[in-house]
Amino acid sequence: MANDFETTIDFIKSQFKTDEFIPLHVPHFGGNEKKYLLETIDSTFVSSVGAFVDRFEVMMQDITTAKKGIAVVNGTAGLQVALRLAGVMSDDEVLTQGLTFVATANAIAYNNAHPVFLDVDIDTMGLSPIAVSNFLDENAEMRNNVCYNKKTNRKIAACMPMHTFGFPVHLDELLSVCDKWNITVVEDAAESLGSYYKGKHTGTLGKLGAFSFNGNKVVTSGGGGAIITNDEEIGTKAKYLTTTAKKPHPYEFYHDELGYNYRMPNLNAALACAQLEQLNSLIENKRTLATEYASFFASKGINFRTELENTKANYWLMCIELENKAERDLFLKQSNENNVMSRPIWQLMHRLPMYNHCQRDEQKNALFLEERIVNIPSSARM
Numbered sequence: 001m002a003n004d005f006e007t008t009i010d011f012i013k014s015q016f017k018t019d020e021f022i023p024l025h026v027p028h029f030g031g032n033e034k035k036y037l038l039e040t041i042d043s044t045f046v047s048s049v050g051a052f053v054d055r056f057e058v059m060m061q062d063i064t065t066a067k068k069g070i071a072v073v074n075g076t077a078g079l080q081v082a083l084r085l086a087g088v089m090s091d092d093e094v095l096t097q098g099l100t101f102v103a104t105a106n107a108i109a110y111n112n113a114h115p116v117f118l119d120v121d122i123d124t125m126g127l128s129p130i131a132v133s134n135f136l137d138e139n140a141e142m143r144n145n146v147c148y149n150k151k152t153n154r155k156i157a158a159c160m161p162m163h164t165f166g167f168p169v170h171l172d173e174l175l176s177v178c179d180k181w182n183i184t185v186v187e188d189a190a191e192s193l194g195s196y197y198k199g200k201h202t203g204t205l206g207k208l209g210a211f212s213f214n215g216n217k218v219v220t221s222g223g224g225g226a227i228i229t230n231d232e233e234i235g236t237k238a239k240y241l242t243t244t245a246k247k248p249h250p251y252e253f254y255h256d257e258l259g260y261n262y263r264m265p266n267l268n269a270a271l272a273c274a275q276l277e278q279l280n281s282l283i284e285n286k287r288t289l290a291t292e293y294a295s296f297f298a299s300k301g302i303n304f305r306t307e308l309e310n311t312k313a314n315y316w317l318m319c320i321e322l323e324n325k326a327e328r329d330l331f332l333k334q335s336n337e338n339n340v341m342s343r344p345i346w347q348l349m350h351r352l353p354m355y356n357h358c359q360r361d362e363q364k365n366a367l368f369l370e371e372r373i374v375n376i377p378s379s380a381r382m
């Protein structure tokens with residue numbers, strides 16, 4: 001099969017009806033983007049307060065059914081604050097997956113906490129409830145109903161699964177393990193806007209969740225993010241902390257704790273609102289491409305990743321699993337040399353210098369996927 005990627009490359013080109021460069025994912029601006037941006041400029045409210053910020057937050061609540069949605073400057077900042085609100089303190093530990101984008105680990109480190117990198121499941125490519133359970137059985141103990149790592153004597157304060165490429169992790173199983181050990185779950189839902197687990201929007205099953213609206217995500221605000229939670233009190237606190245922790249007053253400036261300027265500018269919120277109006281149609285369009293890919297790759301005997309039972313995926317970045325590293329390298333070379341962009345999945349977090357000292361398990365599945373998973377062009381074809 002080694003030299004057989006030509007037909008695959010040709011198929012991808014035929015799907016996008018071009019011989020020119022096909023990027024992995026491009027945004028599509030087909031709605032009210034320009035109208036809302038001009039309205040924002042005319043209003044002079046281009047910065048950190050404005051009508052579109054409020055509207056964006058309500059839209060996020062409607063889409064996800066979360067009680068509170070909070071606009072923030074980017075997804076990473078959203079995750080950082082979500083962890084703080086989940087009770088993560090300096091020197092605590094946070095369990096997460098070794099196979100993820102670096103922002104997941106960074107958000108933990110920004111809280112001066114220690115990430116612990118655990119294995120993923122082969123099917124979801126996200127944090128494995130079994131790996132979490134095994135790690136805790138071996139390393140943790142309860143002290144006054146608080147989970148501690150026996151070996152490091154640190155509190156295990158939170159667990160942060162990430163829904164890789166928009167495919168939800170096994171949330172019920174993960175929540176039940178974390179519940180048993182009294183560990184708060186914060187979902188890195190940066191990639192999974194529009195993805196559902198058993199009918200519930202990703203990000204709403206943990207205590208908090210955060211999304212990204214970066215330019216490469218399923219919809220974009222240029223740069224931006226959102227925190228969601230069903231806990232009203234935590235939601236109010238999230239808004240407060242991300243807007244400099246200022247006590248409301250008509251003219252006095254008083255801040256009673258260390259807050260952040262993580263506000264999403266109204267300009268970006270305007271773009272986000274216009275994009276969210278098209279979220280469903282963009283995802284439906286991507287799902288059509290996924291169907292085409294699925295039947296093509298089935299005929300080639302190549303494993304194209306599709307949504308699992310009981311989930312709905314947004315198909316943010318679509319991917320194939322190749323036989324081994326040599327096949328993967330060949331596909332990456334042939335496709336990128338032929339105007340079809342492809343990219344390997346991330347390197348495991350412990351390979352990065354700032355995280356190579358962190359605790360981790362064997363990561364058997366993560367190592368397997370790291371060598372085989374490749375993203376292919378996934379843009380909506382509008």
Ligand SMILES: *Cc1c(COP(=O)(O)O)cnc(C)c1O
Nearest residue numbers: 074075076101103104190212214
């Ligand atoms: C995109 C992304 C983020 C961060 O979002 P930004 O808006 O770029 O800060 C966090 N986690 C994951 C898994 C992501 O893919």
